[in-house]
Amino acid sequence: GNSVTQMEGPVTLSEEAFLTINCTYTATGYPSLFWYVQYPGEGLQLLLKATKADDKGSNKGFEATYRKETTSFHLEKGSVQVSDSAVYFCALSDKGTGGFKTIFGAGTRLFVKA
Amino acid sequence: EAGVTQFPSHSVIEKGQTVTLRCDPISGHDNLYWYRRVMGKEIKFLLHFVKESKQDESGMPNNRFLAERTGGTYSTLKVQPAELEDSGVYFCASSQVETGGYTFGSGTRLTVV
Numbered sequence: 001g002n003s004v005t006q007m008e009g010p011v012t013l014s015e016e017a018f019l020t021i022n023c024t025y026t027a028t029g030y031p032s033l034f035w036y037v038q039y040p041g042e043g044l045q046l047l048l049k050a051t052k053a054d055d056k057g058s059n060k061g062f063e064a065t066y067r068k069e070t071t072s073f074h075l076e077k078g079s080v081q082v083s084d085s086a087v088y089f090c091a092l093s094d095k096g097t098g099g100f101k102t103i104f105g106a107g108t109r110l111f112v113k114a
Numbered sequence: 115e116a117g118v119t120q121f122p123s124h125s126v127i128e129k130g131q132t133v134t135l136r137c138d139p140i141s142g143h144d145n146l147y148w149y150r151r152v153m154g155k156e157i158k159f160l161l162h163f164v165k166e167s168k169q170d171e172s173g174m175p176n177n178r179f180l181a182e183r184t185g186g187t188y189s190t191l192k193v194q195p196a197e198l199e200d201s202g203v204y205f206c207a208s209s210q211v212e213t214g215g216y217t218f219g220s221g222t223r224l225t226v227v
Contacts, residue, residue, distance in 0.1 A: 004156070032213060043118070043205065044157075044218040089157065093213055099169050100212040104149070104157035 002027045006090045006105035013080055014113050021075040021108045023064075023090035031094035033057075033066050033073040034102070038087045047075075047088070085112045116140065120206050120219035127226055132194040135222045139188070139208030145169075146189050147209075147216060148181060152202035160204075163189060164212070196226045 007022040025033065032051045036044040048057030053068035062077045073090060090105040119138040127133050139146045148160040160179070161171040165186035174181070178197070183189040193200055203223050207216035 034215065036218075041220070043120075043220040044207075044216075046215050046217075049215055093215075096170075099162065099164075101159055101162065101170060102147075102216065103159065106156040107151075107154070 002031070002092060002094055002096075002101075002103050004090050004092055004103055004105040006088075006108050008106070009087075009109040010111055011108060012111045012113065015082055016079045017112075019075070019077040019080045019084075019110070021088055021090075021110070023073045023075065023105060025071050025073065025090075025092050027071075027092055027094050029094045031092040033064070034091040034093065035062070035064055035073070035075050036089040036091060036104070038089065038107075040086070044089065080110070080112045082112045082114050085110055118206055118208050118217050118219035120204075120222050122222060123220065124223045125225070127196055127224070129198055129226055130195045132192065133196055133224060135191045135193075135204050135206075135224070137189045137191070137206030137208075137219060139206070140217055143208035143210055143217075144186070145209045145212045145216075146183060147207045148189070148191055149205040149207065150202050151205065151221075152199075157205065160191075162212070169212075193224075196224075198226050200224060201226045 034049045035047040037047045048059040050057040050066035056065045087107045093102040146163040151157045159173040162169045163183045180192045203221045207218045
């Protein structure tokens with residue numbers, strides 16, 4: 001079955017450091033890939049997405065490239081801010097017998113220190 | 115546009131009691147999803163409505179969970195009777211298309227004691 005694996009947290013960085021959160025997936029079809037972010041006390045928000053191989057999703061300085069050959073969708077940001085502290089979820093959406101379903105990873109908590 | 119609204123935000127109940135969670139999706143979104151996150155683990159799919167019909171309920175853990183979406187607007191998720199392992203955060207999401215990119219509510223944190 002389909003699955004998403006992302007690096008365990010927490011990840012603690014200083015402000016302006018480079019961020020990478022690894023995400024790999026297993027899928028039988030050709031899924032769309034997503035990163036969601038959950039800020040403290042809020043619901044999940046869609047951060048970025050990519051719908052086919054080699055697509056790059058980007059938003060708010062974050063980027064992720066859909067790599068079919070390595071089945072990966074790593075999240076990167078060149079210079080993190082304290083306000084980026086949140087939990088980040090990698091996800092895929094693929095069509096199964098019950099229609100499209102989105103599957104999430106376990107989430108990676110990011111702490112950014114001033 | 116109003117977002118996805120969930121009620122209550124927190125609920126603490128005793129084992130064996132009944133709890134009903136409510137989700138109001140974004141107006142016009144035919145697709146409504148329930149997910150659950152237990153103990154900091156992955157967010158697990160529970161079920162998917164298209165309008166008032168259950169498109170996929172393969173993630174519902176057992177028959178103590180009952181979801182409804184009468185009239186294709188808001189949805190309720192009832193847990194009866196609640197068990198300790200039902201504790202977690204229940205998220206609702208909605209979308210216009212089912213291919214991903216959902217709008218989530220803030221979740222209901224359920225604690226069964």
